[in-house]
Amino acid sequence: NAGVTQTPKFQVLKTGQSMTLQCAQDMNHNSMYWYRQDPGMGLRLIYYSASEGTTDKGEVPNGYNVSRLNKREFSLRLESAAPSQTSVYFCASSESYRTATSYGYTFGSGTRLTVV
Amino acid sequence: DQQVKQNSPSLSVQEGRISILNCDYTNSMFDYFLWYKKYPAEGPTFLISISSIKDKNEDGRFTVFLNKSAKHLSLHIVPSQPGDSAVYFCAATRMGFKTIFGAGTRLFVKA
Secondary structure, three states, X not given: OOOEEEEOOEEEEOOOOOEEEEEEEOOXXXXXXXXXXXXXXXXXXXXXXXXXXXXXXXXXXXXXXEEXXXXXXXXXXXXXXXXXXXXXXXXXXXXXXXXXXXXXXXXXXXXXXXXX | OOOEEOXXXXXXXXXXXOEEEEEEEOOOOOOXXXXXXXXXXXXXXXXXXXXXXXXXXEEOOEEEEEEOOOOEEEEEEOOOOXXXXXXXXEEXXXXXXXXXXXXXXXXXXXX
């Protein structure tokens, strides 16, 4: 009963370094999402993938890229990390963007990223 | 500009009493509203949702009320239990795209 799995759970990066956050779901969901959570800001959508083969920008896409590798996996890449990207990152999935209106998202447990 | 606002950062309630968490929104195009609960070091968990064509939805101890004219929704938890202590996020969406979350309200239920 893994649900949504995110790796790594913690990461410290130096300014300018790059890294990829991995996300995989085993629920055969079509839609996947990346959010960041900052104190006092709630969760903000970075990118989403409504279905395999498609990706779209969310509220705060600058500085990030995504890849929907297959139906299960949706990765988030920071090409040149900045201190402003220090945050907790959550991956989520839903059967479809439509069903998410009634049944919500299933979230992973998050990746805590610090950029120094 | 925050489209979904939770103006109370925290709320403290006695066990057995009612907890009322509030949320305001600005975009009249939202057609679904959701509540999530989050424990420390875990991801948010979906609690309950409501369509904009309804004014109330119940699921066990949780009831969500929607007042479209005031652009306001609230989550009632009755009776409150210590295990309900968590951060509650209000969220809104239009057709499921780009769900927008509020900043969250931390609920403390005292035994």
